[in-house]
Amino acid sequence: MTTPMTKILGQAPVRTTARRRTVARFRLAWAIERVLLILLVAAFFFPFVVMLTTAFKPSSDIFHSPPELWPRHWTLDNFASALSTIPFWQYLGNTVLVSGLSVIGALVSAPLVAYALSKIRWRGRNGLLVVVLATMMLPPQVTMIPVYLLWNKIGFSNSFVPLVVPTFLGTPFLIYLIRQFLVAVPDELLEAARVDGASELRVYWSIVLPIARPALVTSAVFQFVWAWTDFMNPLIYLGDSSKYTLSLGLYSFFSQHGVEWGPLMAACVLFTLPAFAVFIIAQRYFISGVAAGALK
Amino acid sequence: MTSENAAARLRARRSRRSRNTKSIWKGLAFASPFLLGFVVLIAYPMLASAFYSFTDFNLFQAPKWVGLANYRHMFGDSTFWHALWNTLYLSVIGVPLTIIIGLLGAHILNFRIRGQAIYRALVYVPVIVPVVVGSYLWRWMLNSQYGYVDRLLQLVGLPQPSWLTEPQWGKPAILLIALWTIGSTIIIYLAAIRDVPQDLYEAAQMDGAGPWRRFFSITWPQLTPVTLFQIIVVMISYLQIFTQPYLLTQTTAVGNGSAASGGAGDSMLSLSMYLFQNAFTFLKMGYASAMAWVLFVLTMLITLILLWSSRRWVHYDNPDD
Numbered sequence: 001m002t003t004p005m006t007k008i009l010g011q012a013p014v015r016t017t018a019r020r021r022t023v024a025r026f027r028l029a030w031a032i033e034r035v036l037l038i039l040l041v042a043a044f045f046f047p048f049v050v051m052l053t054t055a056f057k058p059s060s061d062i063f064h065s066p067p068e069l070w071p072r073h074w075t076l077d078n079f080a081s082a083l084s085t086i087p088f089w090q091y092l093g094n095t096v097l098v099s100g101l102s103v104i105g106a107l108v109s110a111p112l113v114a115y116a117l118s119k120i121r122w123r124g125r126n127g128l129l130v131v132v133l134a135t136m137m138l139p140p141q142v143t144m145i146p147v148y149l150l151w152n153k154i155g156f157s158n159s160f161v162p163l164v165v166p167t168f169l170g171t172p173f174l175i176y177l178i179r180q181f182l183v184a185v186p187d188e189l190l191e192a193a194r195v196d197g198a199s200e201l202r203v204y205w206s207i208v209l210p211i212a213r214p215a216l217v218t219s220a221v222f223q224f225v226w227a228w229t230d231f232m233n234p235l236i237y238l239g240d241s242s243k244y245t246l247s248l249g250l251y252s253f254f255s256q257h258g259v260e261w262g263p264l265m266a267a268c269v270l271f272t273l274p275a276f277a278v279f280i281i282a283q284r285y286f287i288s289g290v291a292a293g294a295l296k
Numbered sequence: 297m298t299s300e301n302a303a304a305r306l307r308a309r310r311s312r313r314s315r316n317t318k319s320i321w322k323g324l325a326f327a328s329p330f331l332l333g334f335v336v337l338i339a340y341p342m343l344a345s346a347f348y349s350f351t352d353f354n355l356f357q358a359p360k361w362v363g364l365a366n367y368r369h370m371f372g373d374s375t376f377w378h379a380l381w382n383t384l385y386l387s388v389i390g391v392p393l394t395i396i397i398g399l400l401g402a403h404i405l406n407f408r409i410r411g412q413a414i415y416r417a418l419v420y421v422p423v424i425v426p427v428v429v430g431s432y433l434w435r436w437m438l439n440s441q442y443g444y445v446d447r448l449l450q451l452v453g454l455p456q457p458s459w460l461t462e463p464q465w466g467k468p469a470i471l472l473i474a475l476w477t478i479g480s481t482i483i484i485y486l487a488a489i490r491d492v493p494q495d496l497y498e499a500a501q502m503d504g505a506g507p508w509r510r511f512f513s514i515t516w517p518q519l520t521p522v523t524l525f526q527i528i529v530v531m532i533s534y535l536q537i538f539t540q541p542y543l544l545t546q547t548t549a550v551g552n553g554s555a556a557s558g559g560a561g562d563s564m565l566s567l568s569m570y571l572f573q574n575a576f577t578f579l580k581m582g583y584a585s586a587m588a589w590v591l592f593v594l595t596m597l598i599t600l601i602l603l604w605s606s607r608r609w610v611h612y613d614n615p616d617d
Binding site: 033034036037040041044045046047048050051054062063064065066067069108109112113115116117120121122123124125128131132135137138139140141142143144145146147148149150166168169170172175200204225228229231232236246247250251254261264265268271272275276278279280283286287290291 | 316319320322323324325326327328329330332333334336337338340341342344345348355401404405407409415416417418419420421422424425426427428429430432433434436437441442443444447450476479480483484486487532535536538539542543546568571575576581584585587588589591592595599
């Protein structure tokens with residue numbers, strides 16, 4: 001405020017050009033960042049817009065060349081047709097059953113093994129951890145055939161048993177995820193209970209499980225999405241169409257006469273919604289789970 | 297004094313040993329679900345499939361020992377070589393693209409823009425969509441007459457291939473779908489970028505380093521360990537690729553159900569698909585097992601090469617990380 005006029009006048013032009021250049025560069029960066037973000041998000045999200053709008057289009061709008069994104073007429077016919085062309089509710093029920101039991105399986109087994117790998121000091125612990133990690137790398141194709149023959153021999157092929165039972169035997173990724181969480185829990189907490197004479201099972205049940213809740217939720221949502229979206233295992237094991245999960249059932253919209261795209265997209269929307277809802281509710285668990293598995 | 301000491305030491309050792317034995321049992325008990333699963337679903341099947349790979353086995357008769365015949369047959373099987381070529385093609389192009397787009401995407405999702413949490417979620421969503429839904433959706437998007445991909449290419453003046461019927465466009469179509477679901481790679485990179493110590497950037501900026509210089513001298517070296525991890529994970533998933541090509545080429549089978557055809561001229565037939573066909577369509581369990589072992593050894597070899605090469609390009613400066 002008290003700066004002499006001459007000083008301002010003398011410095012002003014130089015300063016403004018410099019500042020203008022910085023401002024221009026800043027604005028350019030501002031714009032580029034937003035354009036890139038829009039392109040990125042559009043590339044990943046546009047297919048969902050197509051799925052949704054196609055589901056609400058009559059076939060005259062669907063088979064229109066060139067394609068127009070927005071329906072000229074909105075209709076619910078595709079949804080009605082999706083529910084009646086295939087036994088939708090039955091397939092949905094099968095999918096819910098398999099996914100629900102898989103989540104229970106994961107929650108029963110993975111934390112137990114993770115506890116053995118983090119909070120009990122025993123010889124062989126580190127060796128077992130290496131085995132768990134190595135198992136993650138094993139291509140399922142190597143074990144696929146003998147495992148199929150095994151289930152077949154004891155009469156469980158063409159049932160949900162081969163899809164569900166393995167989750168009760170501990171999924172390596174989830175074991176590792178929970179183990180990483182438990183390693184960070186201070187031992188003193190458990191030692192205090194052990195000194196008080198609590199059994200290992202009691203320590204596990206009333207101290208460890210409640211503490212591990214975030215890791216358990218993350219495991220549950222991962223297992224749910226895996227089971228919900230699985231294709232290969234149902235393809236191998238479910239031969240009888242009354243046992244189909246939605247992943248297998250959707251193929252019924254394809255036929256020698258072509259594909260019923262409208263009803264198929266409507267069924268796709270209905271099939272995706274539950275997974276989408278779980279993702280929205282448990283979003284932060286997904287993001288933290290993905291990052292934790294890789295970085296720690 | 298000494299004897300007293302020795303006795304105390306002995307007692308301590310004995311009690312430690314008994315505690316050790318006890319804790320071994322505790323450890324085994326808690327780990328028992330995995331141990332059982334490992335024996336029944338991993339160890340035994342691995343041995344069994346190694347054995348089957350030396351047999352002729354069609355599910356109805358007992359496996360018959362044929363020595364190396366399956367492997368010799370594979371060597372002369374042109375469809376096998378074709379499937380192997382397709383798989384390697386997808387891996388060699390898919391892995392670098394995944395890493396590059398993953399890195400770019402992570403940087404873009406790290407810009408200081410309001411609402412980034414929502415954008416991150418939107419980019420991740422394709423990962424949780426049923427792979428069947430994603431594949432059928434892209435089958436529709438890639439339709440040469442009514443699809444949006446060709447429409448978009450037309451609008452920007454590029455040629456519009458018929459993706460799913462021309463042999464040379466089948467593999468790019470698979471890559472397109474696979475790249476659509478790289479949300480995990482992006483999220484992992486995003487977390488890693490945010491872990492890079494900020495003072496490194498401040499120091500570089502003071503030295504007048506521009507954004508490129510900052511990326512190549514600071515960000516990239518710090519990201520090399522996580523990049524090694526991502527390359528291995530993504531490579532393994534490409535070597536096993538099955539579902540996307542299967543669903544893109546699924547045709548209505550005679551009778552009830554569906555079968556994978558491999559697309560025009562088998563251009564989309566992956567190793568896992570050919571293996572699956574042999575096992576569950578032709579019931580050649582022995583031949584399929586041999587193929588599984590080739591896939592396994594190939595995976596191990598490539599992983600080992602990557603780990604070995606990492607000494608030259610992976611940068612470890614925080615031993616406590």
